Amino acid sequence: MADHTEIRIRNITKTFPARNSGALTALENISLDITAGQFLALVGPSGCGKSTLLDLIAGLTSPTSGELTIGGRPVTGPGLDRGVVFQQYALFPWRTAQANIEFGLEVKGVPRRRRAERAREMLALVGLTAFADRYPHELSGGMRQRVAIARSLAYEPEVLLMDEPYAALDAQTREALQEDLLSIWRRTGTTVLFITHSIEEAVYLGQRVAVMTARPGRIKRIVDIELPDSGGGDPRSTPEFVRYRREIWELLHDEVRKAFETQGSGYVAGKAVTASV
Amino acid sequence: MSETTIAVIDQPAGRAGTPAGGGPELPVPGRAPLRRAGRLLGSGVRRIVAIAAFLALWQIAPTVGWVDRAFLSPLSEVLDTWWGLAVGGDLWTNIWASLHRSLTGFVIAISIAVPLGLLIAWYRAVAGVLSPLLAIFLNTAAVALLPVFTLILGIGDTSKIAIIAYACFWPVLYNTISGARDVDPLLIKSARSLGLPHIKLFVKVIVPAALPTIFTGIRLAGAGSMLVLITTEYVGAKAGLGYMIISAQFNFQIPEMYAGILTVSIIGVAFNYLLLFIESKVLRWRA
Numbered sequence: 286m287a288d289h290t291e292i293r294i295r296n297i298t299k300t301f302p303a304r305n306s307g308a309l310t311a312l313e314n315i316s317l318d319i320t321a322g323q324f325l326a327l328v329g330p331s332g333c334g335k336s337t338l339l340d341l342i343a344g345l346t347s348p349t350s351g352e353l354t355i356g357g358r359p360v361t362g363p364g365l366d367r368g369v370v371f372q373q374y375a376l377f378p379w380r381t382a383q384a385n386i387e388f389g390l391e392v393k394g395v396p397r398r399r400r401a402e403r404a405r406e407m408l409a410l411v412g413l414t415a416f417a418d419r420y421p422h423e424l425s426g427g428m429r430q431r432v433a434i435a436r437s438l439a440y441e442p443e444v445l446l447m448d449e450p451y452a453a454l455d456a457q458t459r460e461a462l463q464e465d466l467l468s469i470w471r472r473t474g475t476t477v478l479f480i481t482h483s484i485e486e487a488v489y490l491g492q493r494v495a496v497m498t499a500r501p502g503r504i505k506r507i508v509d510i511e512l513p514d515s516g517g518g519d520p521r522s523t524p525e526f527v528r529y530r531r532e533i534w535e536l537l538h539d540e541v542r543k544a545f546e547t548q549g550s551g552y553v554a555g556k557a558v559t560a561s562v
Numbered sequence: 563m564s565e566t567t568i569a570v571i572d573q574p575a576g577r578a579g580t581p582a583g584g585g586p587e588l589p590v591p592g593r594a595p596l597r598r599a600g601r602l603l604g605s606g607v608r609r610i611v612a613i614a615a616f617l618a619l620w621q622i623a624p625t626v627g628w629v630d631r632a633f634l635s636p637l638s639e640v641l642d643t644w645w646g647l648a649v650g651g652d653l654w655t656n657i658w659a660s661l662h663r664s665l666t667g668f669v670i671a672i673s674i675a676v677p678l679g680l681l682i683a684w685y686r687a688v689a690g691v692l693s694p695l696l697a698i699f700l701n702t703a704a705v706a707l708l709p710v711f712t713l714i715l716g717i718g719d720t721s722k723i724a725i726i727a728y729a730c731f732w733p734v735l736y737n738t739i740s741g742a743r744d745v746d747p748l749l750i751k752s753a754r755s756l757g758l759p760h761i762k763l764f765v766k767v768i769v770p771a772a773l774p775t776i777f778t779g780i781r782l783a784g785a786g787s788m789l790v791l792i793t794t795e796y797v798g799a800k801a802g803l804g805y806m807i808i809s810a811q812f813n814f815q816i817p818e819m820y821a822g823i824l825t826v827s828i829i830g831v832a833f834n835y836l837l838l839f840i841e842s843k844v845l846r847w848r849a
Contacts, residue, residue: 365757377770377771440756
């Protein structure tokens with residue numbers, strides 16, 4: 286694997302203005318490197334700032350302090366070097382599957398014919414060739430998410446950012462899409478940051494799993510996942526998988542409890558946050 | 563008034579949805595076409611039965627003497643009169659005069675209100691400030707301003723077209739603004755994540771996302787245009803369906819009066835269906 290860092294996050298802090306005239310620290314002093322072509326899964330208790338981190342990398346918001354570079358270039362705004370896949374698909378309902386996939390290519394200024402060609406390739410990649418002319422409301426949830434992934438991959442971003450993309454899907458569809466994603470990732474070599482609240486999903490997909498703390502979000506630990514070749518069987522049933530899952534569960538357990546407690550006493554939490562700024 | 567408007571709009575909207583939903587080539591088992599034809603026939607009968615009963619009652623009630631023929635002419639007599647007016651050409655003169663007024667006002671209103679609404683929505687703060695005022699205009703019966711229009715523009719076609727345009731303007735403007743403001747934030751976020759510049763975001767995301775709401779405004783305007791049209795023609799006109807109805811009543815030509823009302827009803831329904839048809843073509847993507 287190439288040894289250059291694709292996403293470099295250095296001491297990023299993000300605060301939001303809060304209602305009681307203080308400030309809310311969503312992310313505190315986050316540092317994280319993701320090398321090119323790596324698949325990193327990010328888990329953390331709800332409200333810990335996972336999505337905020339993704340928004341920062343996507344260039345949708347800017348950090349309060351710290352440094353953020355993609356491929357050596359500082360992030361100043363959104364761009365086609367990154368693709369974002371959201372939990373709720375975010376497909377344009379007035380566009381067919383094919384036209385949705387072409388959207389990013391239009392923005393990029395790809396000529397019409399090349400666009401259509403590329404969109405068909407992507408539909409084939411996610412196994413939806415027969416559904417090119419369907420509108421989103423005519424597709425199942427799993428199909429919609431595959432279209433959304435194809436849309437993000439179509440313009441060949443260096444980085445794919447995925448924000449709990451499978452959280453709204455049923456278990457079978459979710460597993461099928463996880464496998465799809467791994468095989469697409471192996472073929473395209475795209476760098477992937479995958480946010481999830483499922484430990485199992487993180488261990489199954491990620492080469493590394495980053496665990497975040499409760500708010501204010503920090504990186505608690507990064508676990509390297511090395512699963513042995515399961516020989517075509519389900520890697521989820523290997524003892525290594527179970528061990529990783531337990532390790533991450535333990536890392537998360539305290540944080541989830543902490544998050545629960547702070548959310549349960551908003552006033553105290555607000556004061557504590559103000560004091561820490 | 564608004565309640566009946568909504569009822570009128572709702573019923574055909576449901577109808578327009580059904581064939582569109584069956585449109586995409588879904589796999590159909592062998593006997594299904596027959597069954598589908600049967601179902602279509604069944605729903606056709608169901609749709610007609612209430613109207614048929616109403617028309618029958620209209621025919622029977624004055625004939626049998628349940629109501630005074632002097633006030634309600636039987637349907638057959640109304641249709642006879644209608645046919646006479648149609649052959650004589652008077653009817654067409656009046657229809658043309660009315661359609662000319664209402665369509666001109668309607669088109670003027672849409673062509674100003676849609677771009678203006680999008681522009682206002684573009685400046686979010688402006689939209690926020692203007693909304694309460696717009697709600698007042700929207701909910702002030704347009705015909706209340708008829709004397710004002712007559713005062714300024716006289717009694718001719720200009721003032722009639724102007725007040726129709728005025729009445730159509732508000733629902734279209736209001737719905738355009740709210741449609742463009744209430745676009746799913748996730749769609750905007752998703753488009754923004756691609757680095758889409760502002761103006762393209764507007765053209766490629768906000769306008770198409772707002773179209774269904776804009777069409778709601780247009781259909782409300784369509785119904786409103788007919789209402790205001792007839793009212794203005796009651797007050798002072800030398801041609802038009804409203805004029806035809808009111809002058810027939812003055813001269814106690816009751817079948818003529820009902821023939822006029824029937825025509826207004828047919829044109830109103832036809833206009834609403836035409837708008838629904840255009841909407842279903844433009845918004846083919848809708849569930």
